[in-house]
Structure formats: structure tokens, C-alpha cells
Amino acid sequence: MFEARHTMDAPTTASADNGTSGGNGTGGWFTPRKQPAPASGEQETEGSRLAGLRPVGRPVEGEPARSGDLDTGGSADTQERIPGVDVPVSSDTPAPAPAPQQERLAAPLPAPATVTGTRLEPARSAPPRSPAEERLPAQRAALAPETSPDAQLIRRTMTEVGPVADKVTSYFYALLFVQHPKLRSLFPPAMDTQRDRLLKALLTAAEHIDNTPVLVEYLQNLGRGHRKYGTRPEHYPAVGECLIGALSRYAGAVWSEETEAAWVRAYTTISQVMIDAAAADELRSPPWWMAEVVSHELKTQDIAVVTVRPDQPYPFLAGQYTSLETPWWPRIWRHYSFASAPRSDGLLSFHVKVIPAGWVSSALVHRARPGDVIRLGPPAGSMTVDHTRDNGLLCLGGGTGIAPIKAMLEDVAEHGARRPVEVFYGARTDHDLYDIDTLLRMQQRHAWLQVRAVVDRHGLLQLTDAVRDYGPWNEYDAYLSGPPGMIRSGVDTLRDIGIPSSRIRHDSVEELVAAGD
Numbered sequence: 001m002f003e004a005r006h007t008m009d010a011p012t013t014a015s016a017d018n019g020t021s022g023g024n025g026t027g028g029w030f031t032p033r034k035q036p037a038p039a040s041g042e043q044e045t046e047g048s049r050l051a052g053l054r055p056v057g058r059p060v061e062g063e064p065a066r067s068g069d070l071d072t073g074g075s076a077d078t079q080e081r082i083p084g085v086d087v088p089v090s091s092d093t094p095a096p097a098p099a100p101q102q103e104r105l106a107a108p109l110p111a112p113a114t115v116t117g118t119r120l121e122p123a124r125s126a127p128p129r130s131p132a133e134e135r136l137p138a139q140r141a142a143l144a145p146e147t148s149p150d151a152q153l154i155r156r157t158m159t160e161v162g163p164v165a166d167k168v169t170s171y172f173y174a175l176l177f178v179q180h181p182k183l184r185s186l187f188p189p190a191m192d193t194q195r196d197r198l199l200k201a202l203l204t205a206a207e208h209i210d211n212t213p214v215l216v217e218y219l220q221n222l223g224r225g226h227r228k229y230g231t232r233p234e235h236y237p238a239v240g241e242c243l244i245g246a247l248s249r250y251a252g253a254v255w256s257e258e259t260e261a262a263w264v265r266a267y268t269t270i271s272q273v274m275i276d277a278a279a280a281d282e283l284r285s286p287p288w289w290m291a292e293v294v295s296h297e298l299k300t301q302d303i304a305v306v307t308v309r310p311d312q313p314y315p316f317l318a319g320q321y322t323s324l325e326t327p328w329w330p331r332i333w334r335h336y337s338f339a340s341a342p343r344s345d346g347l348l349s350f351h352v353k354v355i356p357a358g359w360v361s362s363a364l365v366h367r368a369r370p371g372d373v374i375r376l377g378p379p380a381g382s383m384t385v386d387h388t389r390d391n392g393l394l395c396l397g398g399g400t401g402i403a404p405i406k407a408m409l410e411d412v413a414e415h416g417a418r419r420p421v422e423v424f425y426g427a428r429t430d431h432d433l434y435d436i437d438t439l440l441r442m443q444q445r446h447a448w449l450q451v452r453a454v455v456d457r458h459g460l461l462q463l464t465d466a467v468r469d470y471g472p473w474n475e476y477d478a479y480l481s482g483p484p485g486m487i488r489s490g491v492d493t494l495r496d497i498g499i500p501s502s503r504i505r506h507d508s509v510e511e512l513v514a515a516g517d
């Protein structure tokens with residue numbers, strides 16, 4: 001083990017960097033690579049410089065970890081419950097039940113590889129990974145020849161820590177909250193199901209450090225989305241030092257000065273993109289919106305359509321989603337898609353299905369009433385209609401995943417397009433086709449729209465088979481929305497029948513997987 005050589009400068013979007021802040025002339029912690037570009041006349045965004053810090057928590061060279069050192073022993077419960085990024089609680093709040101299956105967790109960090117909605121998750125066709133492996137981004141044994149030296153070092157680290165991913169995660173958060181207790185309040189109270197989301201996102205980003213366009217889009221989204229948690233530029237050094245502290249401890253066999261420098265550069269880039277995006281967003285959007293429930297309609301025993309009125313204009317595109325926090329579970333954020341295209345009255349609708357142990361979904365379906373006020377994060381997602389094209393749209397909606405498809409249909413209708421749109425709406429039973437009447441009414445009004453309901457029989461999932469029975473689809477753009485398993489098998493089917501990946505869009509599978517599959 002060796003001492004960290006890289007000091008950390010505060011992130012900044014305002015002050016010019018003179019190239020000295022990294023200590024080695026090549027850029028250290030948070031050395032901005034580029035100047036932010038505030039519009040002329042705009043106020044500079046706040047950014048402060050922190051004193052140099054070094055990664056914390058690692059044993060001194062030659063010394064084993066002392067008993068007083070942080071050692072989570074693989075169980076977060078040996079520490080104070082480590083807060084996550086989105087789910088919440090104060091220490092005196094009873095720990096909530098296990099995270100709901102399939103409730104769309106507000107994962108601030110979908111994988112870059114899927115963030116555009118047009119890419120497939122890289123490890124999808126690989127054999128199933130162990131739960132421990134699943135927690136960190138996929139590792140690749142063979143490095144592509146074009147991989148940069150930094151990316152190679154980063155991936156070597158990832159390979160090393162993969163088998164002890166849980167320990168890295170616990171240790172990272174233990175470091176963060178012990179060394180920086182003020183940050184605890186930014187995280188959810190119960191971290192047992194989501195504690196690795198921040199770390200996982202950072203590692204995923206680092207692993208894709210060579211894939212600049214995808215990474216930048218992903219990180220910008222991430223930076224904007226973190227405004228609602230109260231994240232400030234000055235918080236980033238703490239996270240960076242704990243990241244290095246945790247990695248250096250558990251990747252000791254491959255850790256070197258070069259490795260550390262590579263992580264420093266990667267994290268500097270990652271954090272700066274996030275900070276810049278948040279600063280730019282600050283100039284045009286609030287960190288969150290308050291929204292009053294104006295109607296609540298139970299469609300089935302466990303599905304409700306909830307309509308809200310935001311306190312200020314909420315710009316979004318049909319097909320996108322938002323994060324949502326209820327008054328009953330403060331700091332627990334979940335994702336829901338907008339179920340309608342933008343409306344002239346500014347109202348927003350969501351389709352919410354209760355899922356087992358789903359705190360937010362249960363509250364929204366069984367407790368929410370007109371007059372209640374919820375909080376919304378910014379819109380996200382690229383599953384939107386490209387109106388510059390006129391080819392057909394093939395839409396697969398599974399269960400409440402039909403919500404954004406309905407919004408897109410309204411969007412197409414509003415644009416007066418004459419492009420063919422074919423919808424396959426999958427459900428477990430007839431009863432679960434809760435929105436079929438709405439879709440059939442739309443079909444009656446629009447000759448370009450064809451809606452097919454696909455109900456599973458004998459427990460067999462038949463949505464993708466049904467798609468194969470029709471077609472040809474090779475001239476269509478495809479959109480998928482539903483449970484992660486449906487996205488995966490749907491993407492496989494669509495590629496199989498000739499639709500290139502670049503024309504297949506869906507929300508991040510990583511994000512959906514975080515909610516349980």
C-alpha cells in the first residue's frame with residue numbers, strides 16, 4: 001500500500017483551473033477539464049475549493065487493518081444503516097420493509113450502456129452472474145485492444161473487487177458516513193436494498209470512461225437528477241476519496257500508483273460532468289416540483305391512475321418518466337412514466353400498480369387522495385418519438401408499462417402523423433388489461449393505429465411470440481416498456497426478426513432490474 005499522491009480540489013463550475021490543482025499537472029480530483037459555459041450575463045454557479053484530501057480508510061503500508069478500522073464485515077447492519085441515494089429515513093425512523101419487487105425504484109444511475117434507450121446491456125447474453133457480481137458493473141476478462149490504459153486499469157480493479165462487491169459497497173458507505181456524517185441526511189435511511197446504487201453508478205461510469213458520448217449523456221442526467229437530493233459540488237470530493245479508499249483496500253493485489261491515478265482521472269471527469277450539468281440545470285429548472293393530486297381513479301384493486309397538478313410548468317416529452325416522492329415516505333423516490341403526452345392544462349398522469357411490500361406504490365394506490373401533495377424530480381428518458389422520421393412504430397407494452405406507450409400514441413396523434421403504429425399490449429389476465437378501452441377508443445379514432453391485446457394463457461408469456469406472428473417489422477422503430485424480463489426477451493426477439501439495436505428503444509434495464517425482476 002502506498003500513500004495517495006493525488007490531492008483533491010473542490011469541484012467547480014465557476015473558477016478557471018490553472019492546471020495546478022491536481023498536483024501532477026495532469027489533472028487531479030475535480031480539476032475541471034473544461035470551463036462551464038454559462039449563458040452571457042448569467043450568474044456564475046457556486047463552486048468552492050476544498051483543501052487537499054487523501055483517500056481515507058485504507059491501512060497504512062505494511063500494517064493490517066486495525067480493529068478500530070472500519071470493517072463492515074460484509075454486513076451493513078454492523079454499522080449504522082447506511083443511507084442510500086434515494087430511499088430514506090432518519091435514524092429514528094423504523095426501517096422500512098424490504099424494497100418492493102418491481103416498483104420502479106428511482107435509480108439515479110442507470111447504466112450508460114442502456115441510457116440512450118437504444119443500446120443493449122452488455123452482459124445480457126452472458127451466463128447469469130452471481131448476486132455479488134450483479135452488484136457491480138460487468139467485468140470483461142478480455143480487454144479490447146482500443147481500450148485506453150486508464151480504462152484497462154479501471155477494469156482490472158473491477159475484476160479484482162467483483163467477488164467482494166458487497167464488502168466494497170458496505171465499506172464505501174461506512175467510510176462516507178463516518179468520515180462525512182453530514183452527508184448521511186442526503187441518503188435514504190434504509191440502505192440495505194439500495195445502498196450500492198451510488199457506488200454502482202460511479203463504477204459503471206468509470207468502466208465506460210472511454211465511451212464518451214454515452215457516458216456524458218448518462219452523467220449529465222445523473223447530475224441533474226441529483227439536485228433533488230440536495231447534492232452540492234462540495235460533496236463530490238468526499239465521495240471520491242471514499243471511493244478510492246474502498247477500492248484500494250479491496251483491490252490491493254492490483255492497486256498501484258498508476259491505478260490510483262487512473263481512478264482519480266476518471267472520477268474527476270465523472271464528477272465534473274455531473275457538476276456542470278447540475279449547474280446548467282440550476283439556471284433553468286427547479287431541483288424538484290411540488291404537485292397536488294387532483295384525481296385518483298382505481299382501475300383495478302391494485303392499479304390506480306393518479307393525476308397531479310405541478311406547482312409550476314413541468315416540461316417533458318411523451319415517453320419519458322420522472323421520479324416521485326410521496327409525503328408518507330419522505331426521501332423514497334420511485335420512477336413512473338408519464339401516462340399522457342404534455343397537456344394544455346399542465347396536468348400529469350401516472351399509472352401505479354401496487355407491488356408486494358411497495359411502500360410508495362401502496363401509498364399512491366390506497367392512500368393518496370385529491371389534495372395530497374407529492375414531489376417530482378426532473379423528467380428523464382429517451383424513449384421518445386422522433387418526429388423527423390415517418391417510418392412505422394412497433395410498441396410493446398407489458399402491464400403498467402403501457403403508460404408511456406399511451407403517451408406516445410397521443411403524441412403521434414397530436415403531430416398528425418400518418419405513420420403506422422402497431423401496439424402489442426401484454427397482460428397476465430383479461431382483468432389486467434386495465435387500459436385496453438382507452439387504447440381501443442384511440443384505435444377507432446385513428447386509422448394508422450392498430451392495437452392488439454395479448455393475454456398470457458396457462459402461465460406462458462406470449463407477448464413476444466405474438467409480435468413474431470405479425471410483421472414484417474424491419475422498417476419499424478421499436479419501443480418496449482414493461483418489466484425487465486419483458487424488455488430483455490423483447491429486445492432479443494426484435495433483433496432476431498431484423499430490427500437493428502439502433503432502432504430499439506426502452507428505458508434502462510439496469511434501472512428496472514434495480515427494482516427486482
Ligand SMILES: NC(=O)C1=CN([C@@H]2O[C@H](COP(=O)(O)OP(=O)(O)OC[C@H]3O[C@@H](n4cnc5c(N)ncnc54)[C@H](O)[C@@H]3O)[C@@H](O)[C@H]2O)C=CC1
Pocket residue numbers: 102103104335336337338350351352353397398399400401402403404425426427428429454456461462463464481482483484485486487489490512515
Ligand atoms: N407504471 C409505469 O409508469 C411503468 C411501469 N413499468 C414497469 O412495468 C412493469 C409492470 O408490471 P406488471 O404490470 O406487474 O407486469 P407483469 O409482470 O404482470 O407483466 C405484464 C406482461 O408483460 C409481459 N411480460 C412480462 N414478463 C415477460 C417476459 N419475461 N417475457 C416476455 N413477456 C413478458 C407479459 O405479456 C405479461 O403479461 C413493472 O416492472 C414496472 O416497473 C415500465 C414503464 C412504465
